[in-house]
Amino acid sequence: MKRGKDQQTAKETGQQGEARALAYLQEKGYALVQQNFRYRRAEIDLIVQKDQLLVFVEVKARKNADFGFPETFVSPEQAQLIVTAADHYVQEQSWAGMIRFDIIAITLEPAITIEHFEDAFY
Template sequence: MAQHNETGKQGEAEAARYLREKGYEIVAQNYRYQHAEIDLIAKKGKLMVFAEVKTRTNISYGNPEEFVSYTKAKLVMKAAEHYIFAHSWFHDVRFDIIAITLVGNEPQVKHIEDAFA
């Protein structure tokens, strides 16, 4: 497997761990709908969070969250809409970015709530 794929998997695992520590329940990972994918779907009470995880091992070219494009955000929202209707979710939703930086011994996590607002 390519190194960037391993980095992405490691970042998603770190993001899931982080969300669990914050009291969220992970309900889906790598949810796909057509050409769209949502990295993590988490629930906390009556709030469903659709999270895009971006991981970098080097921030020379920018922070991880800067690499979430408008097009990517639209795709995540499209997949989330499908998930919401397929699972009859009638409560609050939020779109977050979880930026993971893997530099040094400890991963750095930056959780950006309502990132697509």
């Protein structure tokens, strides 16, 4: 099955979403610490820092909201995996500052929308 020029795979949509989320966060004064951090079965899309706050960010991007809003696709199991990976990262880096878990939800059509949910889970 061939895809048209304007069709994206889920992976491409995700990559585009992560790039847009990172640009958004950088505009808000966050600095990228690490991207796509993996620990066991978990992956943290973005780890960013602002002052003494380290933020673990799950990016959810969807082409449109036809099948639901992106932020609703973070399951409790996925949130727990992210928390476990973040705990490992904090210990590995001997981080002593504050931490937070955010979700950035991006919808690409009909117009690009970015929603930032701070303290989305813990």
